Amino acid sequence: MDSPGVITQAALDVDRVRQDFPILHEQVYGIDLVYLDNAATTQKPRTVIEAVTNYYSVGNANVHRAVHRLSQVATEAYEGARVKVQRLINAADSREIVWLRGVTEGINLIANGLSAQFKPGDEIVVSNMEHHSNIVPWQMLCQRTGAVLRVIPIDESGQLEMDRFEELLGPRTKLVSVVHVSNALGTVNPVKRIVDLAHERGIPVVIDGAQCVQHYPVDVQELDCEFYAISGHKMYAPTGIGALYGKADWLERLPPYQGGGDMILSVSFEGTTYNEIPFKFEAGTPHIAGAIGMGAAVDYLLSLGLENIASYEHDLLEYATEQALQIPGLQIVGTADKKSSVLSFTIDRVHPHDIGTILDQQGIAIRTGHHCAQPVMDRYQIPATARISLCFYNTRQEIDAAFAALRKVQEVFS
Amino acid sequence: MMSQLDELYQEVILDHNKSPRNFGALDSANLQAEGHNPLCGDKVKVFIEIQKGLIRNVTFQGAGCAISTASASLMTESLKGKTVQEARKLMDSFHDLVTGQDEESYSCEIGKLAVFEGVKKYPVRVKCATLAWHTLQAALNQDKAPVTTE
Numbered sequence: 001m002d003s004p005g006v007i008t009q010a011a012l013d014v015d016r017v018r019q020d021f022p023i024l025h026e027q028v029y030g031i032d033l034v035y036l037d038n039a040a041t042t043q044k045p046r047t048v049i050e051a052v053t054n055y056y057s058v059g060n061a062n063v064h065r066a067v068h069r070l071s072q073v074a075t076e077a078y079e080g081a082r083v084k085v086q087r088l089i090n091a092a093d094s095r096e097i098v099w100l101r102g103v104t105e106g107i108n109l110i111a112n113g114l115s116a117q118f119k120p121g122d123e124i125v126v127s128n129m130e131h132h133s134n135i136v137p138w139q140m141l142c143q144r145t146g147a148v149l150r151v152i153p154i155d156e157s158g159q160l161e162m163d164r165f166e167e168l169l170g171p172r173t174k175l176v177s178v179v180h181v182s183n184a185l186g187t188v189n190p191v192k193r194i195v196d197l198a199h200e201r202g203i204p205v206v207i208d209g210a211q212c213v214q215h216y217p218v219d220v221q222e223l224d225c226e227f228y229a230i231s232g233h234k235m236y237a238p239t240g241i242g243a244l245y246g247k248a249d250w251l252e253r254l255p256p257y258q259g260g261g262d263m264i265l266s267v268s269f270e271g272t273t274y275n276e277i278p279f280k281f282e283a284g285t286p287h288i289a290g291a292i293g294m295g296a297a298v299d300y301l302l303s304l305g306l307e308n309i310a311s312y313e314h315d316l317l318e319y320a321t322e323q324a325l326q327i328p329g330l331q332i333v334g335t336a337d338k339k340s341s342v343l344s345f346t347i348d349r350v351h352p353h354d355i356g357t358i359l360d361q362q363g364i365a366i367r368t369g370h371h372c373a374q375p376v377m378d379r380y381q382i383p384a385t386a387r388i389s390l391c392f393y394n395t396r397q398e399i400d401a402a403f404a405a406l407r408k409v410q411e412v413f414s
Numbered sequence: 415m416m417s418q419l420d421e422l423y424q425e426v427i428l429d430h431n432k433s434p435r436n437f438g439a440l441d442s443a444n445l446q447a448e449g450h451n452p453l454c455g456d457k458v459k460v461f462i463e464i465q466k467g468l469i470r471n472v473t474f475q476g477a478g479c480a481i482s483t484a485s486a487s488l489m490t491e492s493l494k495g496k497t498v499q500e501a502r503k504l505m506d507s508f509h510d511l512v513t514g515q516d517e518e519s520y521s522c523e524i525g526k527l528a529v530f531e532g533v534k535k536y537p538v539r540v541k542c543a544t545l546a547w548h549t550l551q552a553a554l555n556q557d558k559a560p561v562t563t564e
Contacts, residue, residue, distance in 0.1 A: 349432075351479035353454045354423075357536060361419045370455045383455040383477055412423050413431075413480070 081295025120146025185334030
């Protein structure tokens with residue numbers, strides 16, 4: 001989906017939701033924690049924590065291996081979680097969901113797999129707002145093959161310059177890889193339009209969905225992209241688990257990523273027959289607990305309803321933006337028309353790192369730095385930003401606390 | 415809570431952040447190096463003019479947080495007139511100060527630099543305070559490659 005689902009009334013009971021997250025009731029420095037760093041990683045609901053604990057407490061066994069009961073239980077839970085992820089992004093088939101560590105590994109898998117198809121002078125199009133994970137694997141591919149990286153520029157508000165994108169698409173373009181929602185700016189990119197424009201020229205598209213699936217409904221069949229990568233820990237699931245969606249025919253054509261157990265049908269010293277998709281990409285014992293936790297996170301998100309989440313978070317962002325505009329000397333970085341609940345900003349004469357420390361002392365966790373998106377910082381000619389990233393368990397009171405703390409920052413540096 | 419913050423952002427630090435001393439390139443420099451803190455993107459260049467083993471002048475350039483800017487500024491002030499050996503000793507003492515070592519371990523007087531003592535309570539900020547000093551060390555060692563705090 002390109003646009004946040006807008007419904008008129010938030011059908012989300014934040015007080016009840018907060019009860020689901022044990023960590024939100026913790027204190028730091030003796031003060032109630034205000035966690036506003038959700039684009040870095042989200043906190044985990046009790047159901048996810050319990051799913052992981054439960055697996056280790058009563059269901060721990062390796063998957064796809066033994067005939068014993070526990071192994072069957074573990075396999076069912078693990079494969080069941082795959083189907084949940086399939087439903088989250090509406091993939092046509094659960095075979096199109098590959099378990100991985102996250103988006104970074106997903107993009108590396110694609111870049112490694114496609115390497116052999118690239119010739120010197122072939123072009124890969126990314127955007128100026130990519131996370132390093134959607135830049136570096138392609139640069140490595142370029143080094144191996146002589147391919148060239150082309151960059152879609154962004155305008156002052158943080159939106160892709162779509163005219164320039166169209167101009168970049170040419171006979172040498174072999175692949176487009178863009179972020180759905182920017183972690184540094186919050187921009188929601190028109191990925192459906194990007195896919196359509198690329199497909200008109202027969203070019204496949206990879207989408208980095210790390211900052212999207214936890215905020216908006218995503219339908220990969222409607223988008224029609226070839227690949228879509230997501231990270232568990234940014235959608236309320238454990239770290240170290242994620243998924244790569246790939247159209248079945250594309251996954252079939254890609255060579256395996258790593259060799260080892262579980263990715264084979266038969267092995268002899270004369271040769272090996274690889275397993276079918278998605279297993280041929282899942283060498284070694286996987287992060288079973290993580291996958292089961294990710295399945296529980298999908299259940300949790302769907303129980304709240306992604307449209308309710310999008311609506312509630314949109315309201316929070318508007319509130320935070322209004323507050324920000326009242327702080328003299330504060331500049332919002334990233335003012336796209338369609339934005340997720342990310343507020344990146346700078347304050348005159350105060351380095352973001354100092355903002356981060358002073359807010360931390362008041363129990364408020366925000367991110368400061370380049371957000372693993374240095375080209376974005378270069379685009380705005382700033383070394384770093386401070387970033388408030390909100391989600392459905394945040395409240396207006398927490399936003400008030402953050403802005404009161406920002407006024408304290410200005411006092412210190414007055 | 416806030417007093418710990420006041421300890422970190424002391425007046426002297428805020429003043430040097432606002433008006434850094436010895437800021438800019440130094441034409442007469444015969445040693446220089448560039449430092450980079452990848453954690454926050456801070457970059458600093460240190461220029462040193464050495465004559466007969468004595469540091470005649472030191473300047474710095476760059477953009478960084480208050481701790482890193484003030485540290486670079488106060489460093490330049492404290493190095494003028496010192497020998498290379500004294501500068502290295504001072505660097506060791508400064509490192510001990512911001513990482514919370516016992517005062518007895520300081521190899522020399524740190525004087526004004528004592529305002530950075532509050533940094534020891536903020537382990538993630540130690541790199542900010544030491545960036546300029548790491549860069550100084552690189553310049554003194556005449557390293558060509560940029561140093562990082564990692």
